[in-house]
Amino acid sequence: MVEEFLSEAAIKKNRNKHRVKVHSLQLGLAVLLLGGWQILADHKILDPFFYGRPSGVMHQLGVWITNGTSIGSLWVNAWVTFYEATYGFLAGVILGIIFGVFLARNPTAAEIFAPYIKVSNSIPRVVLGSIFVLWLGLGSVSKVALAFVLVFFPVFFNAFQGTREADHKLIANARLLGASKRQITIKVIFPSALSWITASMHVSFGFALIGAIVGEFLGAQRGLGLLIATAQGNFNPNGVYAAMLIIAIMALSAEWLITKLENRLLNWRPTQISGTEL
Amino acid sequence: MNSGSPVSFDNVSKRFRTPKGTWYQALAGLEFEIKAGEFVSLVGPTGCGKSTALTLLAGLEQPSIGAVNVDGREVDKIETSTGFVFQHDATFPWMSVYNNIAAGPKFRGVKNYDQLVRTWISKVGLTGFESNYPHQLSGGMKKRVALAQALINEPSLLLMDEPFSALDVQTRSIMTDELVSIWETTGSTVVFVTHDLEEAIALSDRVLVLTAGPAKVKADFTINLPRPRKARDIRFTEEFLEIYQDIWSVLRDEVDIAYQRQLVAPGKGK
Numbered sequence A: 001m002v003e004e005f006l007s008e009a010a011i012k013k014n015r016n017k018h019r020v021k022v023h024s025l026q027l028g029l030a031v032l033l034l035g036g037w038q039i040l041a042d043h044k045i046l047d048p049f050f051y052g053r054p055s056g057v058m059h060q061l062g063v064w065i066t067n068g069t070s071i072g073s074l075w076v077n078a079w080v081t082f083y084e085a086t087y088g089f090l091a092g093v094i095l096g097i098i099f100g101v102f103l104a105r106n107p108t109a110a111e112i113f114a115p116y117i118k119v120s121n122s123i124p125r126v127v128l129g130s131i132f133v134l135w136l137g138l139g140s141v142s143k144v145a146l147a148f149v150l151v152f153f154p155v156f157f158n159a160f161q162g163t164r165e166a167d168h169k170l171i172a173n174a175r176l177l178g179a180s181k182r183q184i185t186i187k188v189i190f191p192s193a194l195s196w197i198t199a200s201m202h203v204s205f206g207f208a209l210i211g212a213i214v215g216e217f218l219g220a221q222r223g224l225g226l227l228i229a230t231a232q233g234n235f236n237p238n239g240v241y242a243a244m245l246i247i248a249i250m251a252l253s254a255e256w257l258i259t260k261l262e263n264r265l266l267n268w269r270p271t272q273i274s275g276t277e278l
Numbered sequence B: 001m002n003s004g005s006p007v008s009f010d011n012v013s014k015r016f017r018t019p020k021g022t023w024y025q026a027l028a029g030l031e032f033e034i035k036a037g038e039f040v041s042l043v044g045p046t047g048c049g050k051s052t053a054l055t056l057l058a059g060l061e062q063p064s065i066g067a068v069n070v071d072g073r074e075v076d077k078i079e080t081s082t083g084f085v086f087q088h089d090a091t092f093p094w095m096s097v098y099n100n101i102a103a104g105p106k107f108r109g110v111k112n113y114d115q116l117v118r119t120w121i122s123k124v125g126l127t128g129f130e131s132n133y134p135h136q137l138s139g140g141m142k143k144r145v146a147l148a149q150a151l152i153n154e155p156s157l158l159l160m161d162e163p164f165s166a167l168d169v170q171t172r173s174i175m176t177d178e179l180v181s182i183w184e185t186t187g188s189t190v191v192f193v194t195h196d197l198e199e200a201i202a203l204s205d206r207v208l209v210l211t212a213g214p215a216k217v218k219a220d221f222t223i224n225l226p227r228p229r230k231a232r233d234i235r236f237t238e239e240f241l242e243i244y245q246d247i248w249s250v251l252r253d254e255v256d257i258a259y260q261r262q263l264v265a266p267g268k269g270k
């Protein structure tokens, strides 16, 4: 018996059908949650003074966009937080990879640094934020520094582990084919550690945002963290939610970009087995 | 065209730490010589130490006792004049077929390798698959990538660990003939590990039968069949069958020993 393959159009139709179903259920859930919240708040079951309400959040956003916030233009504040997080993220990723790969390739160096790394990793890093504000002032540098330390360690550990796990057989093969130590690091170790590294990058941008925002909480002149702190001070829950919404959009866009980058860098990997039953 | 390297094993023993902390002796006083440009096959029961002997020859491991010599020098590090086709897939998963085969020339700083790489791609029958990644190839195609990857560097010593085991019978005999003709033009020394006696006889100048682990040379057969040989044709000749019987009668005892051990201590050998 010869089974007909589904035509391209039929496959697309099936997939679209599935997508419409998922998206409409997602939307329904959102309407249910937000609508429920709105109704409960309108009937004072949830006190809107403490809990805010969706219409209030939208109104707050509208005011911020048209009139600016109490600490200046919304866009400027969002931009400040975004670049603090991004700088911290990039510095943490780059240095994390360099240190991770270097130490994994140099066991003696790894042995020497091990206790220092363990100690600095065991310090609750958010506490460092206060120190950075004292050292580096209220400007952006202290936030970048906090975002950096939050990103550095996960990337470092993953790069280290990824390098350690690199297949010895492949390294042996590369050496027999004539690769120098440097070529092995670049052409064999790095690519095989890359899936570990990109995995850590997914969580790391979130950490970078936390670093920037916590840093702004602790003392800043601008940024979404300060905006949240101000709203909290004014008993304005809608302001807190509105700022959170902007942060969420930022995190999702970054996640989207990182996924794109990952797919590009790791296009040699077999596509994941997919199917509803998995 | 390069000339092959002579090889010798001088009373070589090798032991490994097992996960339980005890020692496992893989080779015990292994001794043999291979002349420059000779094609020698190692046959022996599974787990007897054939792959171990090759890793010593490549300098990937050092012997516990004794010395392995290549080109009259003791092997104490990885030599890039040695080519190795590994038993298990060692192609780089992040490189396309083209880049996998070009890896050697690129690492060695060879200029203008493109023509060379394309020649090898067609020799191993992978034209049209240049941009595929290894996971997009069949098991046999991956083996052929590994073969071209090693051969493109014209090694003076070529180590092959069951290079054709993943191939279907037809491709296998084509590759066997191909390997013979390549070997005849390069003149490199080849140490070839296989479980396939027919393949060993068709390819080799000599076949060494190893004992069940720890491996020693049990018997050394010189194959005097005329060259050039076509593997497809000679396996039905009288002389071929005679040699086959001779080697098999020696090998069978060792295979039995290895098998009996597995029954007595299941799982202990691996």
Ligand SMILES: Nc1ncnc2c1ncn2[C@@H]1O[C@H](COP(=O)(O)OP(=O)(O)OP(=O)(O)O)[C@@H](O)[C@H]1O
Pocket (backbone or CB within 6 Å): B016, B017, B018, B024, B025, B026, B044, B045, B046, B047, B048, B049, B050, B051, B052, B053, B087, B213, B269, B270
């Ligand atoms: N790194 C290692 N650590 C511990 N034991 C090892 C190691 N490498 C090999 N051995 C042991 O040495 C013995 C010989 O292994 P080897 O791979 O050389 O066998 P082989 O002759 O190639 O077998 P096969 O034909 O199945 O490939 C095996 O019993 C194996 O368990």
Ligand SMILES: [Mg+2]
Pocket (backbone or CB within 6 Å): B050, B051, B052, B087, B161
């Ligand atoms: Mg083996």
